[in-house]
Amino acid sequence: GQSLEQPSEVTAVEGAIVQINCTYQTSGFYGLSWYQQHDGGAPTFLSYNALDGLEETGRFSSFLSRSDSYGYLLLQELQMKDSASYFCAAAPGANNLFFGTGTRLTVIP
Amino acid sequence: EAQVTQNPRYLITVTGKKLTVTCSQNMNHEYMSWYRQDPGLGLRQIYYSMNVEVTDKGDVPEGYKVSRKEKRNFPLILESPSPNQTSLYFCASSPLARSTDTQYFGPGTRLTVL
Numbered sequence: 678g679q680s681l682e683q684p685s686e687v688t689a690v691e692g693a694i695v696q697i698n699c700t701y702q703t704s705g706f707y708g709l710s711w712y713q714q715h716d717g718g719a720p721t722f723l724s725y726n727a728l729d730g731l732e733e734t735g736r737f738s739s740f741l742s743r744s745d746s747y748g749y750l751l752l753q754e755l756q757m758k759d760s761a762s763y764f765c766a767a768a769p770g771a772n773n774l775f776f777g778t779g780t781r782l783t784v785i786p
Numbered sequence: 787e788a789q790v791t792q793n794p795r796y797l798i799t800v801t802g803k804k805l806t807v808t809c810s811q812n813m814n815h816e817y818m819s820w821y822r823q824d825p826g827l828g829l830r831q832i833y834y835s836m837n838v839e840v841t842d843k844g845d846v847p848e849g850y851k852v853s854r855k856e857k858r859n860f861p862l863i864l865e866s867p868s869p870n871q872t873s874l875y876f877c878a879s880s881p882l883a884r885s886t887d888t889q890y891f892g893p894g895t896r897l898t899v900l
Binding site for chain 1: 821828830836844885889
């Protein structure tokens, strides 16, 4: 089977940095994606890592270590609007996608 | 405007009454997929399609059917809905024929089966 583990909740202060971890166990592995979902909204794509290392997109960065079956999403200069749920998603093959259960991030003033 | 649309957005129905949730994208995307989202379980993939007439099962396909007769449309069919199919459903599409590409999600359909 496939499983992805991420913390259920994280709280951080506005302006700070927060890291959301994701460990995965899948039958195959093409890469790890991250999605953001605000309450009542649809998921939106943040990043994708196919190779080991860090990918940076503005205030958000994502890291992958294939040997450790581990990745993380790093959010810098946190803003109140970053309060949302964050999902990691692993692709065991090129065609399907398995999501973690999500991490609810609360940014406090 | 480039978008994925779903209809209806909200639906309350009764057990056993066949229903279809439509999904349409205007971006000429190759890949389309359906997910359900339940509290504490995250998003789970139901079916996906790599292109016209090419569909395959995701993680939780039981009780659902799909078709991809045209590139833009990917309807989700519940032949005999049951209460355990009460959920929030999302359709998504991506430009290339793979799940790892950026997926663009529709606004969601909240289904309640009584």
